[in-house]
Amino acid sequence: MKTREYLILLALAEADLHGLAIARAVEELSEGQTRLWPVSLYGTLESLEGLGLIEELDDPRHRPADESEKKRFYRLTRPGHRALAVETNRLGALVKIARSRLKPRPGRAA
């Protein structure tokens, strides 16, 4: 899973958001490391939707009241939640392995 896909899923795990809000959340989550620009953001959203990981909210009732009508809101689907969990575990395991390998070993000169 690409970093930006993971970050988008993560952002949507906290709340249902629209495009610009997703971009801002992603920037915040990644501590400024990842900034999303329009075409890549919507391109990624399309492909995540295509994979069934997120879905568009078409029912106005679910929309927060203060947002205008035009914006499309996205929500994490059940497979999306699962994929996020799986990916998080995978990343966690990866980090653990990496940490154990990168420990400074005794007996070898630095």
Place this chain on the structure above:
Amino acid sequence: MNIYRLLLRLAPRHLRHKHGREMEAMFREQLADARRRGIGAAAAVWLHALTDIAAAIPRNLLDRWRRRGRVGVPQERQSLMIGSDFRYAWRSLNHQRFASLLVIGMLALGIGSTVAVFSLVNGLFLRPFPFPKPERIVYVNETAPKWNLDETGVNYHDYAQWRRDQKVFEAIALYDQRAFNLATDGGADRMQGASVTTDFMKVVGLQPIIGRNFTQEEDAPKGPLVTLIGEAVWKERFGGRSDVLGKELKLNSRVYTIVGVLPKAAEFPGGVRLWVPMQGDPNTNAQSYGATGLARLKPGVTIEQANADLVRTQQVIFDTRDKEKVVTPFARDLREQFTRDFGTVASTLGAAVSLLLIVACANVAALMLARALARRREMGIRLAVGASRARGLRQLLVENVMLSIAGAAAGLAIGQWAIQLLITSLPDQAPSWTTFTLDGRMVVFTIATSVATAILFGWAPALHAMNKDVRGAIATATASSTAPIRGRRTLWALVVAEFALASLMFVCGGLLVRAYDRVRNTDPGFDPSNVLTFTVAVPGVKTPDDASGLAFRKRLVDRMRELAGVTEVGLISCAPVSNCHWGTFYTQENAPPRGPNDASPVILNRIASPEYFTAMGIRLKEGRFFNSSDGSGGPDNDSSIIVNESFAKLMWPGDGSAVGKRVHAGSGPPAPNRRIRWLTVVGVTRDLKHYGLERPVRPGVYLPLPLGPRSANTVVLKTAGDPALVAAAAHAAVREVDPEIPAYDMKTMDERLTLSRSLRAAYSWMLGVFAVMALVLALGGSYGVTSYLVSQRTRELGIRVALGAKRSDISRTVLKGSLAVVSIGVVLGIAGAIGAGRLLASLLFGVPPYDAPILTIAAASLAATGFLANWLPARRAARVDPMVSLRSE
């Protein structure tokens, strides 16, 4: 914002349709955020957004390609069909193989020659010197208009004054090229070197690889004998070992200690292999000019300021030694100085090659246009059966790109090859620090130009056809068989332009070739056939006085006389066309008193043995040549001299014979109480082109050998047969006389003359080739266009034949139209050429720009070319079988 909306059209269509508004809104917010942080941030946002869109393009294409066929809409609209585009393109190019090769060839010729010549110009003019901050280095010299000298060389005393007083340079230095005899195990080698002042390395900004620079003490008069060697000498003679410091070199029979090694970049102005300190004496007031100055400007100082400051420092000298202000210092941009002689040549070549590129582009345009027009029918049919317009355009684009790439590749190969050829044809003339390689920017520019032309003109008619509705497109494509008026007019305009430019180049090339021929046939004033010349380098310690110098030369000449095949042996201090000059001043007896502003031209001074004149084949105008008794009184007594015609005219204008008249050395009347050494003219020679066939002759004087035997170092051998056969024997004979003295610069006079012409030969030849290439391009272009037009008229011509027109009528109809177009082009071109010839005047060596034979030849060749280009298609038209042509529609 609207710009962003436009840019979004490049984004995947489905994204745009669904999210376009939101994407715009998002970008607007991002931009607004960034604006608050400043203009830089806003620019960064734009850049990111552009990259964002651009990054989506390949993915978009790939996705579409992958998805082709899976979507319900017709294939044509959804997929890129790259494979089939290339297949179609290949098929259609292959089908019109001749036309395709023609386009590729034209592109290749244009690209190749442009790239080669611009690389040459780039190497000469645009590439920086190999020094740090080279733009701040200036050339410094002195000028003396009254002596008829643009550059006198720098006087050390003047230099010392500038160095003390100047305020504009970080450092100022002198260098003077010198040659050394380097003693080796097997004898002696001749090596180019330079004497430099301490600051030289500071000026060029280079440091020794190992060791150190000269110190101030080493650069003082009678300082120690030390030398810095170049990287090349270090590697060749010392194997690049670091223990070279402190080692000794025997130069000119004196022992020098090596104190350092300089990098290759220091070998300025070319060929310098070792350096010694100049050790000039600022306190002597000697009237000796000859060194060259280099200086590094302080940051922010302009050349004008540097010039003003130099003249300011010179004021002290104007007040004391040079009250007439004869010699004035100046500073000049270093590159300008070293490219002066090449300026007109380079701009001429540049202009010629730009024209050639334009001709090539016009040509490609015409051919592409013709191709595209011919395919209107095919395009129309494609549209009719449901192809999208974009598809058709893309198909043409793929074809044009394929043609362009092939043309560009062939062009680069030609360019690379042409550069090699150019380098070999410019032997010793180009400054040796230049390097000629394909220049990346130039390659990109040239290829972009020609490829853009190909694509643009390949597309234009298609766009035109596509813009109509489908029915219209088929209608035009099928019903009318002749090209639309607009397309035809463009074609004819292109042919006119091609012929105009081709005749312009043909005339200019012809004029230059003719000028070269005129130079080649110029009488040099001596007989170059069967003359071998070489120089011996006799170190001062070997012949400390004139008597020993004379004795050594007598031995040398006697030994040379014994060589088989040698008929005459002469000695001269400075042979013609050998790039040497020694100037002094003379004043005639009873000269009118000279005003302070009167000119006093420098006289070319030479020392000659009696046999020199016959060996060199110099012609006598009146009087006699030297005999062995001339000058026997030595340098301090009266003597006889021989002068040239220009000297006689300068000293005694309109005064009959110069023989018997007397002059003395020095400028102006002699000091009253000093004994005058009178020099009596015994002979007047015809003028001789000492500085080259194209350079003006200076007044000159020959002094007999005993007056300066130690500077007469060039041996002139007249031989019975091929002089080159004597060369090896001459080398051996010199070694026999003294093994420590090398003979170098051994060349026949024919070789020297050829060498002095080689630059002109090179560019005249190149322009000649360009002219022929332009002709070939015009031939190809015109042929292509006429063939196309004829093929379009097949039906019309068929009808005419069917109605009883004769074959000759048909070919006449075809020829008449195209020849009219060709002649318009030729007339325009020749008119332009006469104008352009005026600009070339400085290169034409007196050939008038309206030279009748050249204009006639040009008009005839171009007319013949035009006829040939049109006659072949016309003949084909005449062979049209009415049945076939009518059925084919």
